[in-house]
Amino acid sequence: MASSYTTNLGIEKPATGEQSGTWGATTNTNFDILDQAIDGIISITLSSAGSSGSPNSLPISDGAVSNGRNKFIEFTDGGDLGATAYVQLTPNDAEKTVHIRNSLSGSRSIIVFQGTYNASNDFEIGNGKDVFLKFNGGGSGATVTDIYANLAVTKIDATTLAVGGTNVTSTAAELNILDGVTSTATELNLLDGVTATTTELNYVDVTTAGTVDASKAVVVDANKDTSGARNITATGIIASTADGATALQLGPSGHFTAEVDSSNRLVFKFNGTVIMRLSSAGALETADNITAYQSF
Numbered sequence: 001m002a003s004s005y006t007t008n009l010g011i012e013k014p015a016t017g018e019q020s021g022t023w024g025a026t027t028n029t030n031f032d033i034l035d036q037a038i039d040g041i042i043s044i045t046l047s048s049a050g051s052s053g054s055p056n057s058l059p060i061s062d063g064a065v066s067n068g069r070n071k072f073i074e075f076t077d078g079g080d081l082g083a084t085a086y087v088q089l090t091p092n093d094a095e096k097t098v099h100i101r102n103s104l105s106g107s108r109s110i111i112v113f114q115g116t117y118n119a120s121n122d123f124e125i126g127n128g129k130d131v132f133l134k135f136n137g138g139g140s141g142a143t144v145t146d147i148y149a150n151l152a153v154t155k156i157d158a159t160t161l162a163v164g165g166t167n168v169t170s171t172a173a174e175l176n177i178l179d180g181v182t183s184t185a186t187e188l189n190l191l192d193g194v195t196a197t198t199t200e201l202n203y204v205d206v207t208t209a210g211t212v213d214a215s216k217a218v219v220v221d222a223n224k225d226t227s228g229a230r231n232i233t234a235t236g237i238i239a240s241t242a243d244g245a246t247a248l249q250l251g252p253s254g255h256f257t258a259e260v261d262s263s264n265r266l267v268f269k270f271n272g273t274v275i276m277r278l279s280s281a282g283a284l285e286t287a288d289n290i291t292a293y294q295s296f
Contacts, residue, residue, distance in 0.1 A: 008095050008137070009037050009069060010062040032065050040070035046077050046085055046104070052117040055086035060094050072099045080106030084124075089114045089144075095137035097147065101130045115142035126165070 003014045003026075011030045014023055044067055050056045060068040067073070068089050075085070085108060089096065092115045102110045102125040113122035114135045123144040125131050132147045161168045203217045210221025212228035220226050250256040257269045261277075268276040277285045 003063070005062040007093060008060075009033055010060050010064070010066075010094075012063040026063070029063060029065070033063075033069060036065050036069045036071075038071065041072040041074075042067055042070040043074045043076055046075055046081060046087075049081040049083040049108070050086040052086055052111070052113075055088040055113070055117070058087050058089045058112075060089070060091065060096070068094075068096070070098070072101075074101040074103055075110055076103045077105055077108075081108055082106070084108055085110045086117075087112045088117075089135050092116075092139050092142045093137045094135070096135045097132065098135070099130065099132050100125060102127055112144055113142075114138075114144055116140045 003012045003018065005012055011033055012026050014026055019026055044058075046056055048056070058068040058073070059066050075087070077085075081104065085104060087110055089112065094114075100110075100112065102108075104110065104127060107127045109127055110125045111122050112125065112133065115121060115138060118141070121141065121143040123131070123133055123146065134145050134147050136143050136145070203215075204219065206213050206216050206219050208221075209219045210223075210226055212218055212226055218226055218229070248258045250258065255270065257272075259267050259269070261267050264280050266278040267274055273287075275287045
């Protein structure tokens with residue numbers, strides 16, 4: 001009876017009574033196979049990119065040491081292959097986990113697969129990346145997946161962290177500033193283009209809306225009122241009355257107002273009643289007597 005072989009590692013199993021006096025050679029080869037599978041490291045130089053229909057072979061051969069059985073495999077080249085490289089692990093029913101490093105030149109990726117090529121079942125290794133992959137040995141429909149794709153960890157100790165190929169340069173303390181932030185992406189994007197300094201942003205950090213604070217921006221309250229201001233210097237003050245006229249209120253609401261009417265006259269009112277008007281030509285009209293040289 002002929003020898004048989006294990007499915008995943010291709011270790012030879014001599015039939016009962018076979019290889020009398022020579023089984024030691026088979027056993028030694030099996031030990032070599034185990035050694036390669038447990039801790040084997042190899043660098044494979046690709047001479048061509050291959051294709052999905054004619055890929056570079058990565059075999060696990062029955063009863064012999066072979067490249068595909070190594071635990072760590074690095075792919076290199078003798079120069080830019082000119083295209084994405086294709087590598088197929090065989091046979092398609094062997095289950096395997098393996099660490100693969102893409103050290104190809106020319107920023108080339110490597111597409112690895114096991115069964116009949118299917119873009120939905122393969123895995124693309126980015127240039128310069130290390131991955132730990134699982135080949136599920138599913139025959140013609142075998143899949144290749146990243147074992148760490150959904151890795152859950154409680155702690156990461158690293159000197160460099162990259163997200164999507166971009167190195168994160170923030171310190172842990174800087175990242176922790178975001179702890180507890182509930183803003184949406186839309187809300188955060190409102191800050192896009194803001195050039196204000198911390199000092200300038202702190203100008204709007206007022207104690208109470210509607211109350212003027214020293215060295216702070218003026219923020220009106222819910223009624224659009226403010227209080228607590230002292231001297232205000234301006235080249236002009238413009239306000240609008242309920243009827244759309246331009247007016248300036250003096251004193252509490254409902255007391256004196258000064259406004260310019262539709263005839264371009266300066267009009268003084270008290271409690272809404274006109275008490276004096278001054279035309280642009282200088283003509284003065286009053287609702288009561290004008291007293292000169294009055295002592296106060």
